[in-house]
Amino acid sequence: MTTWTVGQVADLFGVTVRTLHHYDEIGLLVPSERSRAGYRHYTDEDLVRLQQVVVYRRLELPLDEIATLLDGFEDAADHLRRQRATVMTRLDELRELVSAIDRALEREMNDRPATPDDLKELFGDGFSDEYQQEAQERWGESDAWKQSAARTKRYTKADWAEVKAETEAVNSAFVRALQSGEPATSEAAMDAAEQHRRHIHDRFYDLDHTFHRGLADMYVADPRFTKTYEDIAPGLAAYVRDAIHANADRHGAATDR
Amino acid sequence: MTTWTVGQVADLFGVTVRTLHHYDEIGLLVPSERSRAGYRHYTDEDLVRLQQVVVYRRLELPLDEIATLLDGFEDAADHLRRQRATVMTRLDELRELVSAIDRALEREMNDRPATPDDLKELFGDGFSDEYQQEAQERWGESDAWKQSAARTKRYTKADWAEVKAETEAVNSAFVRALQSGEPATSEAAMDAAEQHRRHIHDRFYDLDHTFHRGLADMYVADPRFTKTYEDIAPGLAAYVRDAIHANADRHGAATDR
DNA sequence: CGTGTCGCCTCACGTCGCGTGAGGGTCAAC
DNA sequence: GTTGACCCTCACGCGACGTGAGGCGACACG
Numbered sequence: 001m002t003t004w005t006v007g008q009v010a011d012l013f014g015v016t017v018r019t020l021h022h023y024d025e026i027g028l029l030v031p032s033e034r035s036r037a038g039y040r041h042y043t044d045e046d047l048v049r050l051q052q053v054v055v056y057r058r059l060e061l062p063l064d065e066i067a068t069l070l071d072g073f074e075d076a077a078d079h080l081r082r083q084r085a086t087v088m089t090r091l092d093e094l095r096e097l098v099s100a101i102d103r104a105l106e107r108e109m110n111d112r113p114a115t116p117d118d119l120k121e122l123f124g125d126g127f128s129d130e131y132q133q134e135a136q137e138r139w140g141e142s143d144a145w146k147q148s149a150a151r152t153k154r155y156t157k158a159d160w161a162e163v164k165a166e167t168e169a170v171n172s173a174f175v176r177a178l179q180s181g182e183p184a185t186s187e188a189a190m191d192a193a194e195q196h197r198r199h200i201h202d203r204f205y206d207l208d209h210t211f212h213r214g215l216a217d218m219y220v221a222d223p224r225f226t227k228t229y230e231d232i233a234p235g236l237a238a239y240v241r242d243a244i245h246a247n248a249d250r251h252g253a254a255t256d257r
Numbered sequence: 258m259t260t261w262t263v264g265q266v267a268d269l270f271g272v273t274v275r276t277l278h279h280y281d282e283i284g285l286l287v288p289s290e291r292s293r294a295g296y297r298h299y300t301d302e303d304l305v306r307l308q309q310v311v312v313y314r315r316l317e318l319p320l321d322e323i324a325t326l327l328d329g330f331e332d333a334a335d336h337l338r339r340q341r342a343t344v345m346t347r348l349d350e351l352r353e354l355v356s357a358i359d360r361a362l363e364r365e366m367n368d369r370p371a372t373p374d375d376l377k378e379l380f381g382d383g384f385s386d387e388y389q390q391e392a393q394e395r396w397g398e399s400d401a402w403k404q405s406a407a408r409t410k411r412y413t414k415a416d417w418a419e420v421k422a423e424t425e426a427v428n429s430a431f432v433r434a435l436q437s438g439e440p441a442t443s444e445a446a447m448d449a450a451e452q453h454r455r456h457i458h459d460r461f462y463d464l465d466h467t468f469h470r471g472l473a474d475m476y477v478a479d480p481r482f483t484k485t486y487e488d489i490a491p492g493l494a495a496y497v498r499d500a501i502h503a504n505a506d507r508h509g510a511a512t513d514r
Numbered sequence: 515c516g517t518g519t520c521g522c523c524t525c526a527c528g529t530c531g532c533g534t535g536a537g538g539g540t541c542a543a544c
Numbered sequence: 545g546t547t548g549a550c551c552c553t554c555a556c557g558c559g560a561c562g563t564g565a566g567g568c569g570a571c572a573c574g
Contacts, residue, residue, distance in 0.1 A: 063560070
């Protein structure tokens with residue numbers, strides 16, 4: 001056996017068969033022989049040339065430069081010096097890049113995300129770990145949860161304070177409407193519902209009117225949510241649900257499935 | 258004017274129009290408005306987004322990562338840390354590359370090319386600077402000259418010593434044939450001519466029999482070459498020319514144009 | 515002598531971020 | 545109405561292969 005097939009050569013030199021095909025295509029390394037069936041057969045001379053190619057490729061010289069270089073029309077040292085220069089340039093660029101990234105990271109961290117302690121300080125134990133855990137398990141796979149997690153991850157303590165203020169503003173709007181005796185289909189109740197939707201939409205996840213209906217139903221169906229509202233004012237949970245549905249109707253949103 | 262056209266935006270942000278088209282194509286930055294004629298109109302919001310894109314692009318983040326990042330579903334710091342890691346990896350690779358190139362250069366220089374002094378020592382003043390200069394001007398543009406220059410540039414002193422020995426062997430073969438009274442068309446003379454051709458072919462540039470004829474004619478036409486041969490033996494220049502033509506005929510080479 | 519498995523072949527499209535025309539409308543100014 | 549300057553949509557090119565698809569060829573085994 002004085003010649004080798006592509007597969008053997010590929011294994012010998014640690015390149016892929018496709019690479020050898022490529023070198024053949026562009027004329028960088030054309031095997032000296034072909035079998036009647038068209039199989040490439042590489043001779044010893046071919047392997048010597050491939051060895052050169054592999055060496056220069058490790059130096060990341062472009063293939064066309066390797067070609068002119070191996071055909072003896074140009075000086076290897078020239079190419080190597082040029083390559084060294086371009087690599088050095090790229091090195092400088094990358095060093096600058098790293099420090100730029102570091103600056104960006106620092107900026108990113110400067111509006112530091114709030115810590116769990118910050119959150120407990122603001123929201124009390126309603127934000128307890130086991131509750132978070134359970135919520136994670138129930139909705140962790142949903143797009144809404146993922147988006148919400150990604151966004152809140154970066155919220156600072158100041159952001160959370162705003163969120164809390166907004167929540168309270170929404171709740172008190174509901175309470176005012178409820179206690180003034182206006183029905184859940186009234187303008188005031190629907191406005192509060194819309195305010196509620198926008199609050200979640202802006203702060204947590206994309207929320208359209210249809211999805212909003214689903215939330216509303218859950219406030220009544222899940223006793224934990226129900227309790228939150230009932231603790232503020234008796235009858236508020238159902239009132240909120242009805243107001244949200246009325247608001248969704250007003251915006252022509254499809255009924256929850 | 259509350260919106261901007263591609264050209265204006267491109268100038269403002271130092272990107273090309275094509276880049277904006279590309280961002281539109283891949284959905285990274287789709288202008289909020291289009292004129293009836295299909296012109297892109299960028300709003301203030303669009304520009305804010307573009308600003309973000311430009312910043313992250315300077316950090317060489319891939320465009321699809323920038324997209325997911327700007328759509329608020331993932332954390333910027335995560336991406337930045339990943340990017341920092343890959344850049345650091347690449348930095349290490351490039352540093353290793355530089356030293357590999359340096360090692361290659363050193364190897365390259367170790368078979369040090371001969372200096373002009375080395376050459377004068379071997380060939381005397383026949384290799385003088387002004388002669389080299391003139392030759393450069395006469396043939397510098399030809400492929401043969403370029404190839405020869407590229408190859409001899411790397412010749413070591415030892416290589417040149419071999420070249421000199423070969424030259425003398427060729428010349429003495431011609432002289433032996435001439436002085437033994439054999440005609441230029443004799444086997445011995447033609448063999449010397451072939452030896453002469455191969456010597457130039459192997460050491461300087463690709464030389465076929467047809468081109469060889471041209472060289473032969475010049476040895477007689479150019480007094481400087483003629484003198485070189487006549488100094489060795491009277492009548493040698495014309496003898497060499499005839500032997501080369503006879504050898505070319507023997508190999509069925511086309512007559513020089 | 516058939517069959518299975520592995521290796522080889524030739525297309526040919528995808529990658530990544532645009533650059534660079536080609537061919538043809540649009541807009542404001544003169 | 546005519547000129548430029550500007551805009552549009554294709555569509556190919558780059559660099560070095562990766563990754564199938566679809567189809568022969570070679571060799572071992574039953």
